[in-house]
Amino acid sequence: MSSKTPPAPADAALRRAAKPTVVYPASTMPRPDMAVLESARHTMVKIHEVVVPPRNARAFRVSRGQFFRIVSIEGPQVGDLNLWNADDLSERFFSGKTRALHATHVGAGDRLWSTMPYLRPIVTISHDTLSWYGWDSDGAGIHDVIGTRCDPYTNLLSSGTGYDFCCHSNLSRALAAELKVEPCAVEHHIHDVLNVFMCTGFTKDTHQYFMKASPVRPGDFIEFFAEINLLGALSACPGGDCSATHSSDVAACYPLKIEIFEPDRTTLGTWTWPLPSEYHRRHGTPA
């Protein structure tokens, strides 16, 4: 605190004692029918896989109704995930709203939401082998929607050095390769990520974003059900397990695997596919 901090008012304790209210209680949101997904996932067959090399990224496509997994295969490794509507890149994963609707970290039963004006679930998390982790004594959890992604711009700002294999650059290269253009032509499509397998929280004293070694081990996976046709990109972060550093070639890094599965579609018969928001978009102007 600065020495210029003004004195607290006489009723400071009373003001601080106001009770917190959860902004978006789970009971107010439409809930996915996890029993349907559970029956579907028991019928699914792997149809494709993509290996993401360390300090690199790969794009992948998943059709509505398919499942996909991000799998740890050789050692503890964090992944930075971007998702777009495969038919319209302007609809993409909205990390901030997902955080507001669910929590700082997401897990099975939570959904990843898309940007406005669409604002709909684009995936539902159908399984997570790290769900046992919960919240640790530092207040950290797994799979955060807090961090944005490591990037060369912040790196240059903070260290004064250039580094080309941050997740932002990796994702830009992967999307550019998929769309057959140069990275600089598509980097504006890269957005705040789901930090897959990353273990993070806020320090209790200063509330700063911190990371600690990911508890992920080979064989662990997080699994998603695609609610729309998706184009995805996954970066194997240069921070490796993100125990100490990122944005450099120092950390031990491992590949990640993306596996795509097709279920027996008859098991999804009662699924309600999410439509774009029905808000009229007049924003207060006359109809």
Ligand SMILES: [Zn+2]
């Ligand atoms: Zn990264």
